[in-house]
Amino acid sequence: MQTQDELAGAVDKDLRNILINPNAKDPRVLGVRVWPQAIPQFLIGHFDLLDAAKAALTDAGFKGLFLGGNYVSGVALGRCIEGAYESAAEVVDYLSQYSNK
Numbered sequence: 827m828q829t830q831d832e833l834a835g836a837v838d839k840d841l842r843n844i845l846i847n848p849n850a851k852d853p854r855v856l857g858v859r860v861w862p863q864a865i866p867q868f869l870i871g872h873f874d875l876l877d878a879a880k881a882a883l884t885d886a887g888f889k890g891l892f893l894g895g896n897y898v899s900g901v902a903l904g905r906c907i908e909g910a911y912e913s914a915a916e917v918v919d920y921l922s923q924y925s926n927k
């Protein structure tokens with residue numbers, strides 16, 4: 827079992843690799859919380875539910891409202907980041923209809 831300092835250090839190391847400047851200042855650790863049952867995963871049928879939610883938004887006239895986050899892209903942080911790029915592309919595509927070309 828790792829100590830809280832070891833857990834915070836491992837997270838910091840990973841984030842430096844994937845997100846931020848490797849030479850960034852040391853993080854200020856506000857707390858460490860251990861979730862013994864790990865990350866919840868999507869249930870079977872999740873993507874059908876998501877498709878239904880997106881269709882319901884369109885049907886209700888909410889064009890231009892986009893769903894995003896781990897329940898759309900996938901739970902893992904890397905997928906959340908990829909999903910954010912996908913959402914940004916979706917928004918740009920949507921807004922391009924209003925641009926004066």
Ligand SMILES: Cc1cc2nc3c(=O)[nH]c(=O)nc-3n(C[C@H](O)[C@H](O)[C@H](O)COP(=O)(O)OP(=O)(O)OC[C@H]3O[C@@H](n4cnc5c(N)ncnc54)[C@H](O)[C@@H]3O)c2cc1C
Pocket residue numbers: 861865894895896897900901902903904906
């Ligand atoms: C304890 C824990 C451990 C995890 N460990 C891992 C791991 O080891 N590896 C991994 O790949 N993934 C891990 N995950 C999963 C991953 O971190 C999450 O799935 C991911 O961070 C979710 O990203 P998100 O953008 O959907 O949501 P969040 O990161 O929760 O971002 C949502 C943001 O919206 C803001 N917000 C909320 N409501 C409003 C509002 N009304 N107005 C404005 N802003 C608002 C919040 O403040 C927050 O900044 C872990 C998750 C948890 C909880």
